[in-house]
Amino acid sequence: MHHFFVSDIQGDRVVFSAEQAHQMGRVLRLQPGARVVVLDNAGWQYEAELVEVGRRATAVLHHKQPAANEPRAQLTLYQALLKRDNFEWVLQKGTEIGVTRFVPLLTARTVAQPPHKADRWQRILTEAAEQSRRGRIPALAEPLRLEDAWPQAQTADLALLPWEGAAGETLAGALAGKRPSTLALFIGPEGGWTEAEVADGRAGGILPVTLGPRILRAETAAIVAAALVMHTLGE
Secondary structure, three states: OOEEEOOOEEOOEEEOOHHHHHHHHHHOOOOOOOEEEEEOOOOEEEEEEEEEOOOOOEEEEEEEEEOOOOOOOEEEEEEEOOOHHHHHHHHHHHHHHOOOEEEEEEOOOOOOOOOOOOHHHHHHHHHHHHHOOOOOOOEEOOOEEHHHHHHHHOOOOEEEEEOOOOOOOEHHHHHOOOOOOEEEEEEOOOOOOOHHHHHHHHHOOOEEEEOOOOOOOHHHHHHHHHHHHHHHOOO
8 A cells, every 4th residue: 555644634534645646646656535644743643535636635534543654763874975875865864764864964085065955865765754654754964063063962761873994883782782773883984984083083972883894885885774773682
């Protein structure tokens, strides 16, 4: 059954966006009477029966229940800005894995610049959340300077920074025996972290960890690290 996040719920009826109406009618070829799942992005999902499908799409809501497939652990990915396609790939795959919040970072070796509009990023998050049947769309923060991100991350139960120089502590080892409900994960840019940045993070309570002996591209490290965190926590 197809899943759609909506914002226009009116009692027991919902009005879909023009883009969703186009997808239903022209791409998915859905007809009135078809059933879909509607998510309100507030923790609830509904089985819905389509009433109209055309330039406008509406449905009647049934069977409200808690949204499924949201992880219990809240993982925030502090991701240094990357070249457009690579950063968007991290947003998409991170959403599928279970990241709950993305914070774009400006670091010493960041080359890419924030986009003037984040609409495209938001659309990627929404589509990935629908495809992977998440109960909520991950939050997307405004780009943040690294020095301003350390204090935020200190509020998490555990904050990790994968780094090729962290030969002693593995990510799995850092999580062993722990059940953190909130985690922060820092991933650097294409050029990696500077030693000064790692030292600042360590001083702020951020734990450098290794992902193994091989050097990973930044976007690969983000997905590998996020997947390892969720797997280790049983998510």
